[in-house]
Amino acid sequence: MNKYIPSQIEPKWQEKWKENGVYLTDLSETKNKYYVLVELPYTSGDLHMGHWFTFTMGDILARFRVRLGFNVLFPNGFDAFGLPAENAAIKKGIHPRDWTYKNMERMRGQFETLGTSIDWTKTMVACDPKYYKWNQWIFLKMLERDLAYRGKLMSNWCPSCQTVLANENVENGKCWRCGSEVEQKEVDQWLFRITSYADRLLWSDPPQADWPKSLREGQNDWIGKSEGMEIEFSVAQDTSKLKVYTVFPETIFGVTYMVLAPEHSLVKKLVVKDREKEVEEYIRISQKKSELERKAEGREKTGVFTGAYCINSVNGKKVPIWIADYVLAGYGTGAVMGVPGSDHRDFEFARKYGLEIIRVIGKSAGDQSKVLLMDDVLEEGILVNSEQFSGLKTPEEAREKIKDWLEEKGWGKSQVQYHLHDWSISRQRYWGTPIPIIYCDPPAGGCGIVPVPEKDLPVELPYEVDYAPKGKPPLATAEDWVNTECPKCGGPAKREVETMDTFVDSAWYFFRYLDPENDAKIFDKKIAKVWMPLDIYIGGPEHTLGHALYSRFFTMVFKDLGLVSFDEYAKKRIHHGTILGPDGSRMSKSRGNVVNPDTEVKNYGADAIRLYLMFLGPFDIVTSWNPDGVNGVYHFLQRIWGLQEKLKVKSEKLKVEDLRIMHKTIKKVTEDIEQIKFNTAIAALMEWLNHLSRKDGIEAEEYKVFLLLLAPFAPHITEELWQVLKSSVVSRQSSDKKSLIADSEATPKAGEAILKTDSWSIHQQSWPKSDSKFLEEEEVSIVVQVNGKVRDILVIQKDVIRDKEVVEMKALESKKAQKFLVGKSVKKVVYVQGKIINFVVSS
RNA sequence: GCCGAGGUGGCGGAAUGGUAUACGCGAUAGUCUCAAAAACUAUUAGUCGCAAGGCUGUGAGGGUUCGACUCCCUCCCUCGGCACCA
Numbered sequence: 008m009n010k011y012i013p014s015q016i017e018p019k020w021q022e023k024w025k026e027n028g029v030y031l032t033d034l035s036e037t038k039n040k041y042y043v044l045v046e047l048p049y050t051s052g053d054l055h056m057g058h059w060f061t062f063t064m065g066d067i068l069a070r071f072r073v074r075l076g077f078n079v080l081f082p083n084g085f086d087a088f089g090l091p092a093e094n095a096a097i098k099k100g101i102h103p104r105d106w107t108y109k110n111m112e113r114m115r116g117q118f119e120t121l122g123t124s125i126d127w128t129k130t131m132v133a134c135d136p137k138y139y140k141w142n143q144w145i146f147l148k149m150l151e152r153d154l155a156y157r158g159k160l161m162s163n164w165c166p167s168c169q170t171v172l173a174n175e176n177v178e179n180g181k182c183w184r185c186g187s188e189v190e191q192k193e194v195d196q197w198l199f200r201i202t203s204y205a206d207r208l209l210w211s212d213p214p215q216a217d218w219p220k221s222l223r224e225g226q227n228d229w230i231g232k233s234e235g236m237e238i239e240f241s242v243a244q245d246t247s248k249l250k251v252y253t254v255f256p257e258t259i260f261g262v263t264y265m266v267l268a269p270e271h272s273l274v275k276k277l278v279v280k281d282r283e284k285e286v287e288e289y290i291r292i293s294q295k296k297s298e299l300e301r302k303a304e305g306r307e308k309t310g311v312f313t314g315a316y317c318i319n320s321v322n323g324k325k326v327p328i329w330i331a332d333y334v335l336a337g338y339g340t341g342a343v344m345g346v347p348g349s350d351h352r353d354f355e356f357a358r359k360y361g362l363e364i365i366r367v368i369g370k371s372a373g374d375q376s377k378v379l380l381m382d383d384v385l386e387e388g389i390l391v392n393s394e395q396f397s398g399l400k401t402p403e404e405a406r407e408k409i410k411d412w413l414e415e416k417g418w419g420k421s422q423v424q425y426h427l428h429d430w431s432i433s434r435q436r437y438w439g440t441p442i443p444i445i446y447c448d449p450p451a452g453g454c455g456i457v458p459v460p461e462k463d464l465p466v467e468l469p470y471e472v473d474y475a476p477k478g479k480p481p482l483a484t485a486e487d488w489v490n491t492e493c494p495k496c497g498g499p500a501k502r503e504v505e506t507m508d509t510f511v512d513s514a515w516y517f518f519r520y521l522d523p524e525n526d527a528k529i530f531d532k533k534i535a536k537v538w539m540p541l542d543i544y545i546g547g548p549e550h551t552l553g554h555a556l557y558s559r560f561f562t563m564v565f566k567d568l569g570l571v572s573f574d575e576y577a578k579k580r581i582h583h584g585t586i587l588g589p590d591g592s593r594m595s596k597s598r599g600n601v602v603n604p605d606t607e608v609k610n611y612g613a614d615a616i617r618l619y620l621m622f623l624g625p626f627d628i629v630t631s632w633n634p635d636g637v638n639g640v641y642h643f644l645q646r647i648w649g650l651q652e653k654l655k656v657k658s659e660k661l662k663v664e665d666l667r668i669m670h671k672t673i674k675k676v677t678e679d680i681e682q683i684k685f686n687t688a689i690a691a692l693m694e695w696l697n698h699l700s701r702k703d704g705i706e707a708e709e710y711k712v713f714l715l716l717l718a719p720f721a722p723h724i725t726e727e728l729w730q731v732l733k734s735s736v737v738s739r740q741s742s743d744k745k746s747l748i749a750d751s752e753a754t755p756k757a758g759e760a761i762l763k764t765d766s767w768s769i770h771q772q773s774w775p776k777s778d779s780k781f782l783e784e785e786e787v788s789i790v791v792q793v794n795g796k797v798r799d800i801l802v803i804q805k806d807v808i809r810d811k812e813v814v815e816m817k818a819l820e821s822k823k824a825q826k827f828l829v830g831k832s833v834k835k836v837v838y839v840q841g842k843i844i845n846f847v848v849s850s
Numbered sequence: 851g852c853c854g855a856g857g858u859g860g861c862g863g864a865a866u867g868g869u870a871u872a873c874g875c876g877a878u879a880g881u882c883u884c885a886a887a888a889a890c891u892a893u894u895a896g897u898c899g900c901a902a903g904g905c906u907g908u909g910a911g912g913g914u915u916c917g918a919c920u921c922c923c924u925c926c927c928u929c930g931g932c933a934c935c936a
Contacts, residue, residue: 221854225931228853233935253936266936308934333934343936352934426935548854548930582930622874624863627855629929633862639874645889687864690873697873790869795917797869823903837916843868847916 011648013612017723021119029768030124032080034521037537041077043069044517044577046546046554049086052110054117056586056594056620056632059604063617064583064626064685065545066123070719071680073124074774080538081124082520084131085111088139089509093438097475103438104470107134117605122613122722124770129520133512138519139440140465141529142511145561146443147458148568154200157456160431161270161337164192168478170435171196184476191294193270196433197442197505201560205230205425207574208559216540216575219582225551231426236410237340238419240265243316243325247273252339252424255349255386256413257405260393261367262319263357264345265328266310269293270336277328279314286311286330293332308333308356320418322394331356339424348378349386366391372398430557432508437474437481439506441466447493447500454495463494466502480504513554514561517541517576535571544577555580581683584628586620591631602632614721615641621685621720640689644724646696647717651728655704666781668698669709673777676716685720692717707732718769729769791818792845799823801844808841818844 024030045065048058062083069081092103099106111132118125131138149155163172165182171194176183201208209230210223235254242249249265267274269290278286289311310331317328326345333352334343347357347364357364364378369391378384390399396412399405413419433442443459443466459466473484482504483489493500521538522530546555562576587593588600595601607616618640623630661669672695679688695713699705711732718725766772787808791799799821807813815836818824824846831848838844 219854221931224853228932231935235936251936255936331934333936335935338935346936350936352936424935551931622862628862630862633875635875636862642889643874686862687873690864693873788869792868792917795868795915800869826903835916837868839868839917843917845868845916 011645011724013614013644013723014609016727017120017122017613020723020726021122024124024768024770025119027768029770030081030126031128032078032082032126034080034129034534034538036078039077040538040542041069041072041079042517042538042541042543043072043079043081044541044544045083046544046550047084047086047513047516048114049089049091050107050110050114051091052113054114054121054604056602056604059121059616060586060620061545061583062118062121062123062125063620064683065543066121066125066617066722067621067680067685067719068543068683069124070722070770071774073770074715074719074772076773079124080129080520081126082129083118083123083125083127084516084520085114085133086509086513086516087111087132087134088439088506088512090436090438093436093474096438102470103474104134107438120605120608120613121617124722129523131516131519131523133440133509133516134438134468136465136467137524137526138516139468139512141515141519142440142507143443143459143464143466144461144529145511145515145564146507147461147464149199149564150458152564152567154203154564155432156198156200157195158198158429159193160196160198160428161191162194162196162431164190164194166190168476170478170480171433188295196431197444197507198429198431198433199560201430201557202425202427204560204563205232205427207563208427208556216577217579218577219548219580221548222551222555222580222582226556229427229552229556231424233424233426235422235424236413236419237422238344238413240317240319240326240344242273242277242328243318244279245276247276249273249317249328249342250340251342251344252422253344255346255402255406256419257390257393257396257399257401257409258346258349258367259319259321259344259409259413260396261346261348261365262324262326262344263347263363263365264326265317266331266334266343266345266356267313267328268334268336268341269330269332271330271334271341273342274313274330277313277315282312282314286313289330308352308359310356310360312360320416321413327362329360337428338426347384349384351381351384354378354381354384367393368401430508430510430560432511433505434508435480435504436506437468437472439468439509440511441468441482442503442505442507444503445491445493445500446503447496447498453498454493454500457493457495457500460494468506480506482506510553510557514557515565517544517558518565518571529570532570539571539576540573541577542579544580545583546580548582581626583626584624584630586623587629587631589632589634594632602634607637611637611641612644612723614724615644618643618689618720622689624686626683626685643693643696644721646700647713647724648728650696650699650705650710650713651731653699653702653705654710654732655706658707661706661708663781665698665702665706665709667784668695669712670777670779670781673712673716673775674782677774677777680719689720692720712775714769715772715775718772722770726769729772730767733767787841789814789818789841790843791821791824792843793824793827794848795845796827798827811836811838814838814844818846 043065045061065081069079072079087107092107095101095106096103133139146155163177165172165185165187167185167187168182172182172189177189181187182189208226209232210227214223233254235252236256237250237252238256240249308331310329313328313330315328316325318325334341345353345357345362347353347362348366349368354364366374366376366378367390368385368388370385370388372389374389374391387401390396390401390405396405396409399408410421443464445457445459447454447457469485469488471485472481474481489502489504491500491502518530518535521534525531558576562571563574565571566574588598588602590600592598592600604616615637619637622640672691675691676688679685699709714725714729785805786802787805789801789803790797791801801817801821803814803817815838828846828848833846833848835847836844
């Protein structure tokens with residue numbers, strides 16, 4: 008027999024599958040659809056082990072569903088816009104587009120070697136105008152509905168490059184490109200009003216879709232809905248009002264000071280003359296601090312007194328107004344009331360600056376103990392020193408009562424706050440979707456901000472651009488492109504030179520797979536109605552607060568645009584794990600611990616790598632690549648290859664025990680794939696192989712079913728062996744009417760695998776069915792325990808297990824059990840039918 | 851600090867209230883071989899014992915139960931995410 012040499016069979020079948028369109032999906036089918044999706048790869052240049060891991064999972068699920076008779080869609084595309092392409096361009100002098108397309112071609116080839124059942128006729132490439140035209144269309148729709156707007160946002164700002172920097176581009180508070188000190192500055196940018204969807208984006212319990220708990224809770228925390236109160240205080244020196252937000256209105260009698268964020272609009276107005284210098288200095292220093300710097304400082308609070316006071320309406324108390332950068336301008340009103348007796352953070356601040364501390368929540372009614380230490384601070388308990396509200400339990404009784412009272416008096420009103428901010432989509436970068444906006448400015452009168460009319464889409468990204476960093480968006484250098492006519496008045500105007508965040512590209516791509524060539528519409532609603540939502544979406548946990556939130560937002564917007572009828576685009580999402588390098592750390596070139604799939608495929612073949620990755624552990628495992636581990640599954644494949652020799656020429660009826668293990672394995676593999684437990688499905692096949700190897704010869708039926716079950720995991724070797732079997736059958740049929748396959752067809756047994764002439768591939772055969780009548784055993788093992796410890800195992804005829812007395816009698820006959828029963832009195836006997844009998848004894 | 855997921859042999863892991871360590875890797879011994887590799891066979895949680903067999907054992911400690919890796923409480927550790935949100 009010939010040897011198992013993967014390189015001789017894998018490319019051959021990959022080619023045949025493609026030629027015969029084995030994996031093409033007919034989207035006009037309206038029944039039994041199953042849409043599998045894996046997060047699209049970024050065009051980084053090479054497929055890495057992580058891609059193999061996740062796409063093998065998707066592939067197994069896709070192949071399995073096809074075999075069950077579903078119409079399966081398993082597409083893929085490329086996330087092709089973004090910073091790395093631009094950086095590579097600057098570094099290597101290649102145009103971002105050329106770099107991207109070159110990488111894409113390479114990765115497409117690598118996907119072939121993996122042997123996936125991806126239908127490449129349904130695809131998208133983010134940097135293709137055919138695709139990003141629809142990003143622009145969505146932008147215009149958002150604009151129409153006031154969901155896109157030009158607004159200000161605090162950002163990292165490099166004064167010398169004149170650009171906004173992402174957090175990761177700020178190094179020690181300095182610009183990564185020029186080294187200038189980065190400032191915090193309000194910068195004009197385009198924003199998507201995701202906050203108006205905050206409530207809809209919240210996950211309920213039970214959840215509206217089967218998504219991971221960590222994602223649901225993470226998103227809910229990120230959205231950060233809180234229901235509190237906005238309370239107004241009068242400034243003592245003039246007529247202005249100071250508004251604060253709090254979720255603890257019941258502590259209002261404990262307010263001893265106020266704190267404003269350095270950026271608060273009232274700061275300039277409030278600060279008294281002789282403190283101006285100190286305050287200005289404080290603000291100057293805090294504004295220079297980047298996010299990272301603030302974090303690096305830890306929780307040590309700093310602040311400065313303005314010299315101003317305001318009045319607490321509830322008791323007429325005059326309290327000092329401070330400024331501190333632990334108060335965030337972007338949350339609530341940008342001002343907080345200081346209640347050091349009931350808030351740990353306020354306590355810390357008050358103690359540092361010697362501010363008054365009053366107890367308003369005590370352990371018991373009338374508790375007048377001093378708040379001297381952090382541990383004395385109470386957030387819940389009984390209200391004290393709170394006039395008519397003293398003695399009420401908080402939060403249960405007091406909060407609502409004080410809330411109502413404050414509202415009645417007109418001092419405060421209920422307010423819902425979110426932590427979620429609107430989504431800034433502006434990037435001062437070249438390699439992204441141009442924002443379809445034209446600025447028509449004076450002197451010619453000027454129409455202001457004018458959206459590009461839909462008929463003029465796409466606004467194509469110009470190729471000839473100086474994308475080297477010059478301190479302004481690269482698109483500004485393409486003067487021919489920038490200078491245009493105003494669509495409204497026809498006068499001279501300039502294009503928007505910012506591009507969109509690449510998260511826009513990935514927020515809706517799975518809709519486009521359904522209708523990738525459509526030039527008139529974003530996608531056909533009718534097709535989407537049939538094929539969406541996704542049945543399963545495999546992705547990384549790192550996208551919890553980015554992609555996975557934005558894509559939900561887009562889907563909800565699509566619903567409001569009448570494109571779809573659902574809020575959630577994926578019925579189920581799972582978070583895959585990570586394959587670390589052999590040294591246990593993340594694979595990276597700098598560490599030199601990268602395991603290259605191409606090399607591994609050369610050594611072992613794609614089937615072995617697929618199988619190894621799936622056998623490692625559960626789908627969400629984070630574990631390191633073990634170079635020896637591949638040997639194990641490679642060995643498994645070689646043993647399967649060797650089964651050909653053991654195949655009996657003349658088929659006989661399967662024995663009871665052979666039938667039992669076959670049906671047991673069918674059941675186990677089927678259930679495990681459904682539950683995405685590939686490791687144990689493979690283990691079950693290994694166990695069956697061990698059984699088959701022990702036999703003298705194997706029957707065609709069990710051989711066939713084995714291949715049929717293994718096919719989703721190892722598509723190449725199973726196709727090869729299937730075709731070899733088929734051709735041997737055909738040659739047999741011509742000479743001698745009886746054949747291996749014909750036998751089992753005449754009397755359809757387990758597996759029901761029938762070779763159809765129009766479905767030549769093993770991957771088109773129907774999935775074997777398990778028959779429970781073969782699973783029943785004549786004899787059952789029953790564990791005999793004494794006081795919960797296993798003492799013996801009883802083998803009993805199946806028809807007896809219902810009778811507790813008989814089982815008990817037999818168990819008492821056990822010599823091993825008897826040793827532990829002599830001289831003891833049996834207090835109780837617990838019998839679990841067919842499983843265990845436990846004697847509870849005392850000495 | 852908060853939220854989420856975990857902690858089981860030398861290693862990856864299996865078992866979701868009923869025989870802990872399936873399956874695989876590695877290791878040890880043997881068969882084959884001039885030899886090695888490959889393949890095949892056997893053993894492989896710790897411990898006491900010649901053996902039969904016993905005892906201990908799923909991060910630590912407690913609890914519930916006839917019975918706990920599994921459920922509950924307290925604590926420790928690891929991983930992922932968020933983090934001065936008033």
